[in-house]
Amino acid sequence: MKKSSKFSDVLHILLHIADSPTTVTSEKLAKAMQTNPVVVRRMMAGLRENGLVRSDKGHSGGWFLSCDLDKVTLFDVYEAVESPTLLAIGNRNENSVCQLEKAVTATTQKAFIDAETLLLKKFKDITLAKLHMSIKKDAHNHTH
Amino acid sequence: MKKSSKFSDVLHILLHIADSPTTVTSEKLAKAMQTNPVVVRRMMAGLRENGLVRSDKGHSGGWFLSCDLDKVTLFDVYEAVESPTLLAIGNRNENSVCQLEKAVTATTQKAFIDAETLLLKKFKDITLAKLHMSIKKDAHNHTH
DNA sequence: GACTTATGTAATAGTATAAGTTACATGAAA
DNA sequence: TTTCATGTAACTTATACTATTACATAAGTC
Numbered sequence: 512m513k514k515s516s517k518f519s520d521v522l523h524i525l526l527h528i529a530d531s532p533t534t535v536t537s538e539k540l541a542k543a544m545q546t547n548p549v550v551v552r553r554m555m556a557g558l559r560e561n562g563l564v565r566s567d568k569g570h571s572g573g574w575f576l577s578c579d580l581d582k583v584t585l586f587d588v589y590e591a592v593e594s595p596t597l598l599a600i601g602n603r604n605e606n607s608v609c610q611l612e613k614a615v616t617a618t619t620q621k622a623f624i625d626a627e628t629l630l631l632k633k634f635k636d637i638t639l640a641k642l643h644m645s646i647k648k649d650a651h652n653h654t655h
Numbered sequence: 656m657k658k659s660s661k662f663s664d665v666l667h668i669l670l671h672i673a674d675s676p677t678t679v680t681s682e683k684l685a686k687a688m689q690t691n692p693v694v695v696r697r698m699m700a701g702l703r704e705n706g707l708v709r710s711d712k713g714h715s716g717g718w719f720l721s722c723d724l725d726k727v728t729l730f731d732v733y734e735a736v737e738s739p740t741l742l743a744i745g746n747r748n749e750n751s752v753c754q755l756e757k758a759v760t761a762t763t764q765k766a767f768i769d770a771e772t773l774l775l776k777k778f779k780d781i782t783l784a785k786l787h788m789s790i791k792k793d794a795h796n797h798t799h
Numbered sequence: 800g801a802c803t804t805a806t807g808t809a810a811t812a813g814t815a816t817a818a819g820t821t822a823c824a825t826g827a828a829a
Numbered sequence: 830t831t832t833c834a835t836g837t838a839a840c841t842t843a844t845a846c847t848a849t850t851a852c853a854t855a856a857g858t859c
Contacts, residue, residue, distance in 0.1 A: 514745030569856030601658030622777035633766035713827030
């Protein structure tokens with residue numbers, strides 16, 4: 512199964528915006544992401560709705576931050592991209608009448624939820640500021 | 656993203672086989688799974704290769720266990736279905752030259768691996784015997 | 800005020816993966 | 830030798846994700 516990289520793509524975009532002294536257009540971001548500007552706008556829609564970024568139209572328009580990097584965690588970003596499914600595996604029919612299938616579901620479900628909970632807990636522990644600080648600056652090539 | 660239920664499907668099938676005093680045909684299993692016999696055979700191929708089950712051709716043929724339910728864990732089953740991807744989210748390009756993307760990858764990767772590790776640890780702690788014992792028997796309807 | 804630049808979003812097209820089906824070969828038991 | 834069962838390749842759907850096109854909206858420029 513192919514993994515969705517929407518969550519990390521959005522983080523990547525946020526760092527590009529954070530690193531820029533001016534607004535950044537969807538087109539520039541799309542270049543860095545090697546995709547289409549429309550895809551960028553679509554990915555960022557939830558972040559705008561959640562007040563993490565804003566976007567201006569017209570000349571010198573584009574994206575800029577509207578949140579405190581110290582206050583916002585990866586969990587907030589995760590929610591802003593509409594909390595995509597974390598696990599690639601699951602149960603076929605959680606309301607099966609088959610006792611055997613129910614046993615499988617009950618047993619595996621616990622493990623699945625524990626793993627998801629751990630992951631979300633980790634997200635809550637990492638602020639965007641912390642992520643931003645982890646960048647190893649490179650004078651020759653730090654925009655992409 | 657649609658979750659793969661191959662792993663839990665195979666567990667479900669194993670319980671059906673474990674619960675039957677005789678061999679079970681792919682056709683019967685397919686009925687319980689509401690799918691096609693060929694899909695069942697395909698799903699079980701890895702389990703046969705790993706010695707967890709065997710299958711006989713011809714009259715009174717079908718599937719039967721060839722492992723000790725006390726010795727085999729969910730992890731063994733997971734490996735036998737070729738260790739499908741556990742997480743539905745990931746990074747786009749783990750070898751990007753962009754320092755910003757690298758920072759995102761490094762940070763999220765840690766969280767992803769921890770969650771995966773936890774899940775696999777849980778799998779290792781659950782034997783098929785334990786799973787089998789968890790079935791709440793129901794005299795009226797215990798095959799499906 | 801017309802023009803340029805930018806976003807917003809609906810609609811469409813393209814692509815990849817998984818699931819389901821058909822067809823036929825193999826082999827064991829009746 | 831007929832029947833029943835698996836093994837597997839090939840093909841067909843189904844579905845979801847990604848990318849693209851098209852056009853409306855709005856802000857700044859000339």
